[in-house]
Each structure stands twice: as structure tokens, then as C-alpha cells.
Amino acid sequence: MRASRRHATEVVVKREVTIAREAGISMAGFVFGQAVRFGYNLAAARLLGVDALGAYALVVAVQQVAEVLAIGGYDLGLLRFVNQKEGVARRQTIAAAIKRTAFAALFAGLLIALFSGQLTELLHGGGLLRMTLLAVAVALPLSVTTSMAGFAIQAHQRLMPKMVATQIIMPGLFLLSMLVARSFWGREAALALPFVIAPLAALAWILPGFRRMTGVELNDVLSAGSNRELNRFALPLLAVALFSILSHWIDVVMLGFLTDVRTVGLYQPAARTAGLLRSVLLAFSGIAAPIIAGYHGRQENAGIRETYEIVNRWIVMLVMVPFLMLVLFPGEVLSVFGKGFGAGSTALVLLAVTSLLYASFGLGNTVLAMSGGERLSMMNQAGALLLQVLLHWLLIPRFGLNGAACSTLIVMALLTIVRMAELRSQLGIPALSGKLWKSLAAGIAAGAVMLAVRYAAPPLPPLMRLAVAGVTGGFVYVLLIRALRLEQEEMEVILKLLPFLKRQRTNAAP
Numbered sequence: 001m002r003a004s005r006r007h008a009t010e011v012v013v014k015r016e017v018t019i020a021r022e023a024g025i026s027m028a029g030f031v032f033g034q035a036v037r038f039g040y041n042l043a044a045a046r047l048l049g050v051d052a053l054g055a056y057a058l059v060v061a062v063q064q065v066a067e068v069l070a071i072g073g074y075d076l077g078l079l080r081f082v083n084q085k086e087g088v089a090r091r092q093t094i095a096a097a098i099k100r101t102a103f104a105a106l107f108a109g110l111l112i113a114l115f116s117g118q119l120t121e122l123l124h125g126g127g128l129l130r131m132t133l134l135a136v137a138v139a140l141p142l143s144v145t146t147s148m149a150g151f152a153i154q155a156h157q158r159l160m161p162k163m164v165a166t167q168i169i170m171p172g173l174f175l176l177s178m179l180v181a182r183s184f185w186g187r188e189a190a191l192a193l194p195f196v197i198a199p200l201a202a203l204a205w206i207l208p209g210f211r212r213m214t215g216v217e218l219n220d221v222l223s224a225g226s227n228r229e230l231n232r233f234a235l236p237l238l239a240v241a242l243f244s245i246l247s248h249w250i251d252v253v254m255l256g257f258l259t260d261v262r263t264v265g266l267y268q269p270a271a272r273t274a275g276l277l278r279s280v281l282l283a284f285s286g287i288a289a290p291i292i293a294g295y296h297g298r299q300e301n302a303g304i305r306e307t308y309e310i311v312n313r314w315i316v317m318l319v320m321v322p323f324l325m326l327v328l329f330p331g332e333v334l335s336v337f338g339k340g341f342g343a344g345s346t347a348l349v350l351l352a353v354t355s356l357l358y359a360s361f362g363l364g365n366t367v368l369a370m371s372g373g374e375r376l377s378m379m380n381q382a383g384a385l386l387l388q389v390l391l392h393w394l395l396i397p398r399f400g401l402n403g404a405a406c407s408t409l410i411v412m413a414l415l416t417i418v419r420m421a422e423l424r425s426q427l428g429i430p431a432l433s434g435k436l437w438k439s440l441a442a443g444i445a446a447g448a449v450m451l452a453v454r455y456a457a458p459p460l461p462p463l464m465r466l467a468v469a470g471v472t473g474g475f476v477y478v479l480l481i482r483a484l485r486l487e488q489e490e491m492e493v494i495l496k497l498l499p500f501l502k503r504q505r506t507n508a509a510p
Helices: 002-047 050-071 074-084 087-114 116-122 127-154 160-184 187-192 194-214 218-223 228-258 261-297 301-328 330-337 341-361 363-370 374-399 401-427 434-455 462-484 488-497 499-508
Strands: none
Touching (some): 002 050, 002 160, 002 261, 002 330, 050 087, 050 228, 050 261, 074 087, 074 363, 087 116, 087 127, 087 218, 127 160, 127 187, 127 194, 160 187, 187 194, 228 261, 228 374, 228 401, 261 330, 261 341, 261 401, 301 330, 301 401, 301 434, 301 462, 330 341, 330 462, 341 401, 363 374, 374 401
């Protein structure tokens, strides 16, 4: 009995170490990528102007919707089936997915090029918007193939190559090429060229690692046939992914449709800054997805529940301090973009709360998709999208960008409640883990300290006030988390990942 219990504990710790290690790699990549994208928005706001920033937001919305349509759910299909197959069957599955998505990307790019004029008129843009849409049409097959190669490697529980390609090379070159093009060729080239240069470089980098890891060559892709099992699984996930990405960008698109490009430009910094909180969930869900799929394949629901609760605790613990900074100091955060962007302060607060809900409970969507509930997840996203469109239609004309932010928050709150109920019904996952109280208590104390800095400290410049509040609040938060003590299994994970701490604890023991 004791040996069995010890073995079970070792399995749990091993799973948590795998999640924490790969999520740490993913987190580092996402932090870098989001920081560079934030830098791009900052540089574009100052160098290209509000109108160009609005055009960029609208083009990215079109691009990401087109990418989701081209990928068609085959990314999650790889995460699920590659773990369940070996040898030739595994290579055939990967080759079929790459071939199908590459041809779909070519078709989607052609449609964007053909209808670029109509899209430009619909979104109240000009020649700058249309030229950038044409650049996206050319680059779409490159970005989709890069993404699918990354997912194929990720399905082998290796996140590093995908992170380097999509979170370091692509955003890094996107920013760099924008700055170079702005210096030598002007504003139009600065906005359009990065959409082609960045994915081309990322694809060239990831392909050698893809061939080495998967064994799939170009001839395998060209000769690959259709995979019925993969197709059946991917179709409902295409709907889920499409509804999800439309929900993510519908606020930007409807602002462009109901107002103008300048309003989109004011909204973009608030939306993308709040979106930084989402990167924490994306970092963890990337490695959690194949692990959950493996548990589902073995009918081990207890493993799914434990993985969900582990990831949920880690995410809440990590996002708390950044969330407090966005909510308590919205004007100071947006001041980095320049004068006039403070008009988005209220929207930033609303969107930060939305992102906190998404980061804290959005893993439920991954759990449903990886454990046989993909159709239920599709229905959730479809209902959320319809409600979001309705609320945007009602609130944006009256409240502008604040109406868009409020609509997004209402929908996310309702979607969170529905998912929590479904997880409890389908898998017995509780709505809230009792172990979350430590992060919440530490967050309340840290927020009180930040408010003291805001209202009781001597007057400071906005960025200095933000920095002081962030440092002091973060220090108090870490101290309280340490004082309240991590869970034993979380401490084991940290000691496994950072063995020098174990030696220090041993040396410090009396």
C-alpha cells in the first residue's frame, strides 16, 4: 500500500514537473512575444499614427480569422492523435494535416486578395488598409505552415521550437522590419512588409527541426491522402476555433464597422495590453492539452481533474499582480502610448477583468476539447459569439470603445459560468479550488499596498508611480505567498526544477 501511494505521488510530481517545465519554456516565449508585440503597438502609435495602428488591428483580425479557417481544427487534431499513434501512422497523420492546411491557406489568401477592396470599404479604411491586406494574402500560407509545423512538434511534448518560431522570431522580426521600413521606405511599407518578412523567416527556421522531430519530408506531404479520423475530429474544432477567434476580434471589427479606424486605434492599446494576461493561460494550455488528451485516452478522469486544478492554481498565482496594475493604474499604463490614449482607461479596466476571467478559467475549453466535449465547446462559443455581436450592436453606437469593452466582459462572465457548470457535470471538476484562497488573499493585500502608493505617496510622474506600485505590490504579494506556504506538490515541483533550492533548504535545516 505504501509503495503504491509513493508511486502515485511520483506520478503526480512528474506530471507537475512536466507541466511546469514546458509551461516555463512556453511562458518565457509568450512573455517575450507579448512584450515585443506590445513594443510594436507602442512604436506604431508613435511612429505611424493612430490611423495606422487602427488599420494594423483590423488587418490582424482578418489575418487571424483566415488562419483559423485554414488550420481548421487540425492543430488540436495533431495534439490528440499524434499521442495515440506511432511510426508510419503518426507520420501519415502529420503529413495529411500539413497538406490540407497549406492548400486551405492558399485558398484563403486568394479570397482576401480578391475581396480586399470590399473589405477596405466595409471597415472604413483606405489605401493603407488595402495594401496591408494584400500583404497578408501573400503571407498566409507561410504563417499557417509555420504554425502547423510547431503544433506537430508540440504534439511530441516539445514546446521550445514552436515558441522560438512564433513568439521570438515572428514578433521580433515584425517589429525590426517595421522600424527599418519606416526609416527607408515610409509609413506604407512599414505597415505592410512585416506581414511577409516575419513568417517567411520563421518558416525557414522551424522546418529543419520539424523534419528531424517528425520524420516527415516534402514528398510525404505531397503524397498524403485524406485522414478520415482526423477530419471528423477537426470539423467541430474548426467551428470552436472560428467562434473563439471571432469572439476575440469581433470588438475590433465591429468598432471599425460602426465607428472608424481612429476609434479602433484608440481601442487597440487597451485591448492588447489587457490581452497580456491571456498569455499565461496560453503558456500552460500548450503543454496541458496533450497531457489531458493522454488521460482521456486512458479513461483517467482523475488525472484530468488534477491537471486542471494544478494549472488553474498556477495561472491565478501568476496573473494577480499584473492584473492589479492594469486595474488600479489604467491611465499610467496607457500613457506610454502617448497623449490621447488615456481615453481608453475605462476600457482597459473592463478588458483587464475580462482577461483575468479568461486566464483563470479558459483552460476549461481545452479540457472539453481534449476529453470528448468538442461539440459542447462549439455550442458554447457559438452562443457567446451571437450574444457578443448583439451587445456590440447595441452598446458601441452609444458608448463607443467602452461599449465594446463592456460587451466583451458580460459575455466572458456568462461563458465562464457555463463552462464551470459543464466541467462539474461532465468531469466532476469543482467550480473553484479551495486552494486558490492563498493567491486571492495575497492579491487583496498587494492591491491595498498599490492603492496606498497611488493616493498616499508623494506625487510622482505617471510611469514612476506605476513602477513603484508594481515593485512594492509585487514584493508584498511574493512575501505573503511564501508566508502562506505553497502546496506540498507545488513545492516539490519547484525543488525538482530548481535543485539548488533543495540544497539550500537542506543546509539551512537545523
